[in-house]
Amino acid sequence: MQVLSVHSWPQAIAHLDADAFFVSCEQASMPALKGKCVAVGKERGIIIALSYEAKAKGVKRGMFVSDAKRICPGIIILDSNHETYGLFSVRMFEILKRFSPKIEEYSVDEAFIDLTGLRRLYSCSYEEIAVKIQNTIEQELSISVSIGISITKVLAKIASKYKKPHGITAIPGNKIHLYLSNILIEDVWGIGPNTASLLKKFDIKTALDFALKNENFVKKYLSKPYIQIYKELKGEPSIEFIEKISPKSISKAKSFYPPSQKPEDLILPHQTMPFALSIYSLTLFLIMALKDRCFLFFKAISLAS
DNA sequence: TGGGGTCCT
DNA sequence: AGGACCC
Incomplete structure (x- = not known):
C-alpha cells in the first residue's frame, strides 16, 4: 500500500500528552497517593480527573463523586488545585525547551515539539529523543507522559494516544497505513461526531479508509479543516505549527x-x-x-x- | 459534563 | 453570527 508511504522525515513532530495529569500532579506532591485510586473534583461533586487505577474500576470523568465512591470504595477524592497544575505545566514546558526551541504549548498538559533535524545533535533516533524527554520529566517532576512521533501533527496526535499511559510510539512514513487501519475515524483529532457520521455514510470507518480516498472526493464534500486533516493523515504537513509559548x-x-x-x-x-x-x-x-x-x-x- | 476557546464559512 | 471541534 505504497500510496501512503512517505520516505524519510520531511519534518519530525512529537506530541506529548501527560497521563492523568491533574491526578499525577497530586500524586507527585503527595507520594503516598501513588498507585492508588485517586480522583480530583471534590469541590464540584463531579469527577474531573482520575488515576488509571480508578479508571480500571470503571470510574469515569463527569461522574458524580457519590457514584464514584459506590463503584470504587476507598477512592480518594481531592479538591482540585489549578495553581499547582499550572506550576507543573510550566516546569514541564521548560524541560521541553531544553530539547528543542520550537514548542507549541497546546494545552495545560499537551505540547507539540518540533524535533526536525535534531538527530545529529543528540546522536540518536527521534524515538530515543522522546525516551530522553519522557525520562527527564519523570525524574524531575515525577509525572508520567506519553509521546508520539511522526511526520505531521495529526499523525503525532494519533501516535501519542496509541500507547498510554507511559507510551512512546513512532509512526514512520512507511508504516502509516499499519497504524491508521486501527484508528476509528471519530478518534482522529479534528473529526467530530458530525463529520464522522457523514463519512460513515460513504463507508469510511477508519482513518485509513479516509486517507485512501481520492482528493476530489474530499474536496467535494468537506471544508478546509478536513482537507488539512486528510493531507496530514497521508503524511503531508498541512496544519501550521504554532510556535507559542506563554x-x-x-x-x-x-x-x-x-x-x-x-x-x-x-x-x-x-x-x-x-x-x-x-x-x-x-x-x-x-x-x-x-x-x-x-x-x-x-x-x-x-x-x- | 460543560464552559470557554479557536478556526472557518 | 453560527457551526464544529477541541481540552
Missing part, C-alpha cells in the same frame, strides 16, 4: 523618589499608590492578553534599595 514571568519595577535610607518611608500610601496602580493595570493587561492560556499569580512583590 511568558513564565513578567516583572514591573518602579523607583521611588526621593531616595530614602529609612524603610518605613516607603510604605506611605501616597508613594506606593502609583506603583499599586501600575501593578493593577499590568494585571488587567495580562488577563486580557493571556486569557486562560496560563495561570497568573504573584510570585513576589519586593522592595529594594
Whole structure:
C-alpha cells in the first residue's frame, strides 16, 4: 500500500500528552497517593480527573463523586488545585525547551515539539529523543507522559494516544497505513461526531479508509479543516505549527523618589499608590492578553534599595 | 459534563 | 453570527 508511504522525515513532530495529569500532579506532591485510586473534583461533586487505577474500576470523568465512591470504595477524592497544575505545566514546558526551541504549548498538559533535524545533535533516533524527554520529566517532576512521533501533527496526535499511559510510539512514513487501519475515524483529532457520521455514510470507518480516498472526493464534500486533516493523515504537513509559548514571568519595577535610607518611608500610601496602580493595570493587561492560556499569580512583590 | 476557546464559512 | 471541534 505504497500510496501512503512517505520516505524519510520531511519534518519530525512529537506530541506529548501527560497521563492523568491533574491526578499525577497530586500524586507527585503527595507520594503516598501513588498507585492508588485517586480522583480530583471534590469541590464540584463531579469527577474531573482520575488515576488509571480508578479508571480500571470503571470510574469515569463527569461522574458524580457519590457514584464514584459506590463503584470504587476507598477512592480518594481531592479538591482540585489549578495553581499547582499550572506550576507543573510550566516546569514541564521548560524541560521541553531544553530539547528543542520550537514548542507549541497546546494545552495545560499537551505540547507539540518540533524535533526536525535534531538527530545529529543528540546522536540518536527521534524515538530515543522522546525516551530522553519522557525520562527527564519523570525524574524531575515525577509525572508520567506519553509521546508520539511522526511526520505531521495529526499523525503525532494519533501516535501519542496509541500507547498510554507511559507510551512512546513512532509512526514512520512507511508504516502509516499499519497504524491508521486501527484508528476509528471519530478518534482522529479534528473529526467530530458530525463529520464522522457523514463519512460513515460513504463507508469510511477508519482513518485509513479516509486517507485512501481520492482528493476530489474530499474536496467535494468537506471544508478546509478536513482537507488539512486528510493531507496530514497521508503524511503531508498541512496544519501550521504554532510556535507559542506563554511568558513564565513578567516583572514591573518602579523607583521611588526621593531616595530614602529609612524603610518605613516607603510604605506611605501616597508613594506606593502609583506603583499599586501600575501593578493593577499590568494585571488587567495580562488577563486580557493571556486569557486562560496560563495561570497568573504573584510570585513576589519586593522592595529594594 | 460543560464552559470557554479557536478556526472557518 | 453560527457551526464544529477541541481540552
